[in-house]
Amino acid sequence: MSPAGGKGRPAGGEAGPAGGELGTALSYWPSSEALERRAALRDLLRRRHDPATVRPAVLGDEPYDPDLWRRLTADMGVAAILAPEALDGLGLGYEDFALAVGELGRVLYTGPFFGSAVLALGALLPLVAAGAAGGAAAGGAGGAPGSGHDRGDFSAPPTENSPRSSGAAAGDARLAGDAASAAVDLARRVLGGDTVAALAFANAGGRWAPGEATVTARETSDGWQLAGRRHLVVNAPQAEVFCVPATIGRDGGPGSPDLGSGSGADGDSGSGPDLGLFAVRAGDVEVTAVDSIDPTRSLGTVTLDQAPADLLARGEKTGQAVEAALRLGRLAIAAEAAAGAQEALRLMVDYAQSRRQFGRPIGGFQAVKHKCAEALIAIEAAKAAVSYAAWALDDGSAEADLAILAAKMASTEAFVATAADCIQLHGTYGYTREAASQSYFRRARWLSLFLGSADEDGQRLADLLGV
Amino acid sequence: MADARLFAVRRPGESDPRRERVRRWLAEHPAPTGAQLLDAGYLVPHWPAPWGRAAAGEDLQIISDELRRASVPLPSLPLARGYIGPLVLRTGTDWQRDRYLRKLLTGEETWCQLFSEPEAGSDLAALSTRARRDGEEYVVNGTKIWTTHAHLAQFGLLLARTDPAAAQHRGISCFICPMDAAGLTLTPIYDMAGEYKWNLTQLDGVRLGPGHLIGAENEGWHIARAVLANERMSMSSDIGLAWGQGPVYLDLLAAARQRGAAGPLATELRGRVARGYCRELALHVMRTQALGQVSHESRGGVIPEVRRTLSDQHGQQMLELWRELHGPAGVAARPGGGAASGAFADYYFFARALTIGGGTAEIQRNVLAERTLGLPRG
Numbered sequence: 001m002s003p004a005g006g007k008g009r010p011a012g013g014e015a016g017p018a019g020g021e022l023g024t025a026l027s028y029w030p031s032s033e034a035l036e037r038r039a040a041l042r043d044l045l046r047r048r049h050d051p052a053t054v055r056p057a058v059l060g061d062e063p064y065d066p067d068l069w070r071r072l073t074a075d076m077g078v079a080a081i082l083a084p085e086a087l088d089g090l091g092l093g094y095e096d097f098a099l100a101v102g103e104l105g106r107v108l109y110t111g112p113f114f115g116s117a118v119l120a121l122g123a124l125l126p127l128v129a130a131g132a133a134g135g136a137a138a139g140g141a142g143g144a145p146g147s148g149h150d151r152g153d154f155s156a157p158p159t160e161n162s163p164r165s166s167g168a169a170a171g172d173a174r175l176a177g178d179a180a181s182a183a184v185d186l187a188r189r190v191l192g193g194d195t196v197a198a199l200a201f202a203n204a205g206g207r208w209a210p211g212e213a214t215v216t217a218r219e220t221s222d223g224w225q226l227a228g229r230r231h232l233v234v235n236a237p238q239a240e241v242f243c244v245p246a247t248i249g250r251d252g253g254p255g256s257p258d259l260g261s262g263s264g265a266d267g268d269s270g271s272g273p274d275l276g277l278f279a280v281r282a283g284d285v286e287v288t289a290v291d292s293i294d295p296t297r298s299l300g301t302v303t304l305d306q307a308p309a310d311l312l313a314r315g316e317k318t319g320q321a322v323e324a325a326l327r328l329g330r331l332a333i334a335a336e337a338a339a340g341a342q343e344a345l346r347l348m349v350d351y352a353q354s355r356r357q358f359g360r361p362i363g364g365f366q367a368v369k370h371k372c373a374e375a376l377i378a379i380e381a382a383k384a385a386v387s388y389a390a391w392a393l394d395d396g397s398a399e400a401d402l403a404i405l406a407a408k409m410a411s412t413e414a415f416v417a418t419a420a421d422c423i424q425l426h427g428t429y430g431y432t433r434e435a436a437s438q439s440y441f442r443r444a445r446w447l448s449l450f451l452g453s454a455d456e457d458g459q460r461l462a463d464l465l466g467v
Numbered sequence: 468m469a470d471a472r473l474f475a476v477r478r479p480g481e482s483d484p485r486r487e488r489v490r491r492w493l494a495e496h497p498a499p500t501g502a503q504l505l506d507a508g509y510l511v512p513h514w515p516a517p518w519g520r521a522a523a524g525e526d527l528q529i530i531s532d533e534l535r536r537a538s539v540p541l542p543s544l545p546l547a548r549g550y551i552g553p554l555v556l557r558t559g560t561d562w563q564r565d566r567y568l569r570k571l572l573t574g575e576e577t578w579c580q581l582f583s584e585p586e587a588g589s590d591l592a593a594l595s596t597r598a599r600r601d602g603e604e605y606v607v608n609g610t611k612i613w614t615t616h617a618h619l620a621q622f623g624l625l626l627a628r629t630d631p632a633a634a635q636h637r638g639i640s641c642f643i644c645p646m647d648a649a650g651l652t653l654t655p656i657y658d659m660a661g662e663y664k665w666n667l668t669q670l671d672g673v674r675l676g677p678g679h680l681i682g683a684e685n686e687g688w689h690i691a692r693a694v695l696a697n698e699r700m701s702m703s704s705d706i707g708l709a710w711g712q713g714p715v716y717l718d719l720l721a722a723a724r725q726r727g728a729a730g731p732l733a734t735e736l737r738g739r740v741a742r743g744y745c746r747e748l749a750l751h752v753m754r755t756q757a758l759g760q761v762s763h764e765s766r767g768g769v770i771p772e773v774r775r776t777l778s779d780q781h782g783q784q785m786l787e788l789w790r791e792l793h794g795p796a797g798v799a800a801r802p803g804g805g806a807a808s809g810a811f812a813d814y815y816f817f818a819r820a821l822t823i824g825g826g827t828a829e830i831q832r833n834v835l836a837e838r839t840l841g842l843p844r845g
Contacts, residue, residue, distance in 0.1 A: 369836035
């Protein structure tokens with residue numbers, strides 16, 4: 001149920017009802033607490049992250065400001081919003097998450113939020129929840145578990161704080177316990193901002209294809225080893241740890257590494273492949289940076305050649321974890337796109353007011369006005385859909401998957417159109433290296449394609465609607 | 468998933484005790500009249516007493532849910548609830564509120580809007596109908612057009628120029644005009660679908676008393692703007708695809724499934740059904756957020772022109788999609804069968820009016836650009 005459900009509504013503030021006639025206890029507005037948290041985040045970003053400086057031309061070798069990332073994670077808890085309090089998370093809901101993601105999207109935040117706090121952590125959180133239920137998260141029982149681990153040291157053997165089955169307990173149970181414990185440790189460090197992680201899930205086509213043995217795992221006397229290649233890994237160049245789903249070779253025997261061909265779903269189509277989710281240290285893989293249409297959203301190819309790995313989950317939990325991450329990714333894309341579009345519209349309107357031609361501001365021409373009005377309409381619709389999707393997730397509604405797709409379609413289409421019009425209205429200035437409009441266009445196009453295009457989402461949505 | 472569970476997130480639960488009170492009343496009044504609904508506070512629950520119960524938020528959502536579920540035919544009076552009613556409530560004198568509001572709300576008296584003129588449509592402030600002072604009274608001369616259902620109305624909300632020397636927007640006043648006044652004549656105008664919808668209304672020496680003036684003299688333009696904004700909100704406040712009336716999105720969904728059962732649906736058509744869901748979802752949120760607004764002024768985050776434009780585009784697109792789903796059979800005026808299909812057929816041509824009436828889509832965009840985004844006029 002909604003963690004935000006009981007909070008004081010309606011909210012004041014800009015998104016809330018202005019007059020007294022609106023909704024006592026109407027849950028279609030963010031809570032005032034959520035808006036306060038958003039305002040604090042907005043304030044920090046306003047002071048520390050000017051979107052005008054994220055142009056590719058001025059991005060140096062340092063792709064993001066590590067100190068700001070620490071502030072965002074340690075002080076503001078942007079990566080900890082959805083994590084349970086038992087894990088030092090904030091234990092808040094998707095509405096808060098969407099509001100925070102919107103703030104980051106508005107300023108085109110360049111740090112590793114999407115790769116680490118959305119995709120990687122989005123895969124870890126379901127495991128952590130399961131682990132907590134099963135007692136493994138009781139890493140928490142011993143006081144500050146994980147605090148003794150150094151950064152990146154996720155593969156350290158369980159400490160004395162970790163529960164170990166004694167004596168007769170089955171090896172499987174211990175394995176599951178170790179895996180859950182590793183997931184808890186990693187999740188804790190990712191949500192605290194201590195470790196940057198990335199989820200390496202995609203094949204060469206950019207898709208999650210669990211039936212393809214793109215990466216295979218085998219268990220050796222030294223532990224698990226992974227072989228294969230993952231593509232279009234977000235924030236790969238910055239990541240210290242990769243979460244990698246892999247196909248586990250039969251009988252623990254050698255899997256067949258499938259470097260790059262991406263062809264081979266293995267023969268048995270009866271039951272799905274045995275999958276596992278693994279954690280691999282960045283130092284144990286080869287990362288090749290891939291030029292991204294949005295350089296602030298970096299990409300890389302990750303090649304694993306018998307890379308030592310820690311098991312985080314095995315069996316159907318693996319697919320569920322990846323699906324959960326992608327679903328959270330879709331919501332984040334929608335929230336980012338709606339907010340980014342709003343900012344692109346602001347740039348466009350500012351310019352239309354100040355730029356004079358034919359003796360008057362170009363914003364006085366109807367052709368210009370209508371472009372701006374169209375953008376506003378599309379953006380307001382997108383924001384409404386994003387809110388609904390977040391509420392649907394908070395309430396555990398069966399409509400959540402439909403609403404997420406709708407929000408993603410509406411938001412990314414609004415963002416691409418608005419960012420394109422923003423360039424158009426700026427004339428040749430808009431096409432220069434220095435123009436901020438190009439950064440918004442790059443982000444818009446990136447968001448509109450990663451995890452599937454709006455047309456693809458539309459077909460999936462039609463399926464869900466039974467059409 | 469079941470259609471009944473679409474657009475249902477965060478609706479108050481079925482077992483919510485607040486529903487019980489409404490259900491009990493509906494059980495006692497299975498076919499309530501407008502007057503009964505008004506007296507119980509269910510006709511305009513969001514209005515202050517004595518007309519409503521100042522309901523807000525979930526209480527309002529519950530009342531609206533329960534009335535819809537019980538298929539209570541609310542008097543179809545968008546002018547009353549949506550824009551003329553709020554105007555009289557806010558701007559009228561005590562005498563005017565007592566005289567007009569109750570009968571307006573129950574539908575005992577119906578109203579029309581005497582705004583547009585042959586030479587003043589989108590440019591409404593250019594209107595030339597003149598109201599000249601003659602002692603205590605006003606004498607009105609001029610021609611109005613597109614007066615919807617003037618032939619059925621007892622009163623009209625009239626805009627006329629009281630100070631021709633003042634700047635365009637400043638010399639206009641707003642009146643309540645009895646439609647049986649001497650000197651007022653109607654000429655029918657038929658719409659594209661063949662319905663007697665509008666009138667050409669001629670005012671030739673129509674005399675109005677001081678009690679017919681609403682608001683202060685020469686303050687009519689502010690009133691007109693408020694009424695138009697209320698109208699825009701009102702037109703998009705219900706779930707029907709045609710200004711709140713007619714078939715709804717779930718009907719379109721059913722039609723698409725029915726068509727899909729007969730053979731594979733083109734990818735492009737499926738995509739349009741999905742985009743329709745996106746729009747419907749956004750409108751659902753905006754409608755719910757604006758629940759309980761008596762007028763546009765208390766809109767709190769929902770921008771009337773945004774919701775209205777979105778709603779009109781949506782209605783037009785879904786009505787066209789419904790026809791295109793039928794392929795070649797769509798050339799028949801009433802393709803397919805069933806009640807929902809009939810509703811689509813009834814409203815099909817009306818889709819063209821959605822982006823014209825109450826201010827054209829182009830004017831809405833100007834309003835948004837100038838008033839919401841702050842772009843320069845002109």
